[in-house]
Amino acid sequence: MRFTVVVFLLMTSCCAVAQNEQCTAQLCWQVEPTVCVSDQTERQCALTFNLRWTSQQPLSVCAELSDEPLQCWVGQTSGQLSHQTLLAGPLQLQLRVDGETKLAKQLSVLSRQPARRKRLVAPWSVF
Amino acid sequence: MFFRITATSFLLFMLVLQQATACEQTAPSARCVTTGEWQLNVAIGAGYRSNPLHGGRNWPLWLLPDASYYGERWFFDNGTVGYTLDPTSDLQVSLVSRLNEEAGYFRHGSPANIFQRQGIANIDGPQEKFLFASELQINKLDKRPLALDGGLQLNWQGVGLQWQANWWHDMSNQYHGQHIRLGAAYSLENRSGAWQLSAALAWKDKDLMNTYYGISATENDGQAWLVSASWQPELALQWQYPLNASWSVLSLLRYRWVDDQATTNTAPFKSQNPMMQEDRIRSWFVGLNYRFF
Numbered sequence: 001m002r003f004t005v006v007v008f009l010l011m012t013s014c015c016a017v018a019q020n021e022q023c024t025a026q027l028c029w030q031v032e033p034t035v036c037v038s039d040q041t042e043r044q045c046a047l048t049f050n051l052r053w054t055s056q057q058p059l060s061v062c063a064e065l066s067d068e069p070l071q072c073w074v075g076q077t078s079g080q081l082s083h084q085t086l087l088a089g090p091l092q093l094q095l096r097v098d099g100e101t102k103l104a105k106q107l108s109v110l111s112r113q114p115a116r117r118k119r120l121v122a123p124w125s126v127f
Numbered sequence: 128m129f130f131r132i133t134a135t136s137f138l139l140f141m142l143v144l145q146q147a148t149a150c151e152q153t154a155p156s157a158r159c160v161t162t163g164e165w166q167l168n169v170a171i172g173a174g175y176r177s178n179p180l181h182g183g184r185n186w187p188l189w190l191l192p193d194a195s196y197y198g199e200r201w202f203f204d205n206g207t208v209g210y211t212l213d214p215t216s217d218l219q220v221s222l223v224s225r226l227n228e229e230a231g232y233f234r235h236g237s238p239a240n241i242f243q244r245q246g247i248a249n250i251d252g253p254q255e256k257f258l259f260a261s262e263l264q265i266n267k268l269d270k271r272p273l274a275l276d277g278g279l280q281l282n283w284q285g286v287g288l289q290w291q292a293n294w295w296h297d298m299s300n301q302y303h304g305q306h307i308r309l310g311a312a313y314s315l316e317n318r319s320g321a322w323q324l325s326a327a328l329a330w331k332d333k334d335l336m337n338t339y340y341g342i343s344a345t346e347n348d349g350q351a352w353l354v355s356a357s358w359q360p361e362l363a364l365q366w367q368y369p370l371n372a373s374w375s376v377l378s379l380l381r382y383r384w385v386d387d388q389a390t391t392n393t394a395p396f397k398s399q400n401p402m403m404q405e406d407r408i409r410s411w412f413v414g415l416n417y418r419f420f
Contacts, residue, residue, distance in 0.1 A: 052309060059346060066190055073234070096409065112161070114161045114163070115161070115162045115163070115199070115209075116159050116160060116161050117159070117160065117162050117197045117202075117214055118158055118160075118205065118282070118289075119158050119159065119160055119195060119197070119204060119221075120202060120211070120219065120221060120280065120282050120291070121195070121204035121205055121207050121210065121309075122291075122312060122323075123158070123168075123193055123323075123365070124170075124191060124193050124205075124365060124377075124379055125205045125206075125207075125408060126191065126193070126206065127174070127191060127202070127207045127379050127381065127412060
């Protein structure tokens with residue numbers, strides 16, 4: 001398996017949570033974490049995120065990740081889900097109401113170390 | 128016979144050794160580099176690379192550079208420019224280009240060359256080797272062309288060994304040929320330093336060999352010499368011992384066998400090529416390496 005084993009979940013403070021909350025006039029949602037931190041330069045990173053949404057009126061809401069449906073709620077004023085995904089790069093998480101995107105967030109990968117590659121030519125090959 | 132036993136033992140030794148050398152390891156490795164940054168090492172010391180040609184100048188080695196730059200896909204590494212199709216793949220395929228090294232052996236002799244070896248009598252049988260031998264100094268030969276090679280390179284990791292295969296083709300229409308090289312290297316880092324044992328086998332086609340090592344009639348008083356495609360094995364050992372973050376002791380040793388056989392039209396059995404002084408190239412270097420970045 002080439003995805004990173006060790007994943008650091010970014011711990012968000014109460015203030016960060018407050019900032020992380022995103023609202024339109026009728027709909028609010030909170031997604032955390034949105035960044036997957038890997039310990040190495042592997043391109044894939046396993047991220048488990050939690051999504052919570054609330055509205056003042058009952059709505060039919062669908063959560064989608066890169067246009068792939070994750071879960072839908074019909075006639076609800078709130079909902080939540082937990083989902084694990086492998087991130088090879090930024091992915092767009094969307095909340096749609098009646099097919100229209102109301103809220104969106106980007107899930108991204110952050111590496112703690114700079115990218116490294118194997119040398120393809122032997123060291124000191126001018127020798 | 129000695130070479131066959133040595134090479135076989137060496138390959139068997141490397142095949143039974145097991146070690147993971149992937150770049151995921153946090154420990155620094157000479158085979159792993161940070162992308163987007165230049166890596167530059169310069170070693171100062173003593174050594175030389177022998178020249179197998181009569182009148183050819185050995186290369187005294189006082190300063191050795193080791194420079195590379197790896198981007199996400201492009202790379203420059205000690206004179207080789209390449210583009211890797213998928214850097215995350217276990218089997219990395221790269222388009223590569225570099226100058227062909229054969230022309231470098233045809234520099235004229237110099238009295239300053241204190242390492243020049245005189246005489247080549249050895250156990251291979253002087254009667255056969257010198258049947259037609261009449262030493263032909265390279266300063267009597269026409270200039271050999273400098274060629275630009277392009278081709279494909281494959282790198283993969285297997286059974287503790289780093290494998291590399293190259294196919295090179297003359298892109299500059301100088302020798303109109305091609306050559307292939309297959310190599311394997313085993314790296315080991317422990318208290319005694321960083322070691323790398325490697326073995327390689329190169330095949331050079333008839334067009335390449337004749338362009339550089341064939342002799343035309345005008346070069347040799349009307350007697351032309353032809354050479355055929357050549358297999359050239361090679362063994363190498365590197366050792367590096369870190370003294371601190373910037374300085375290390377460096378030792379390099381390489382032995383390459385070349386083809387010193389040729390034929391004439393009048394006597395189409397193989398004899399020693401008059402331009403070849405010996406059938407091997409020896410290289411060694413011992414010194415101190417400074418890592419700039």
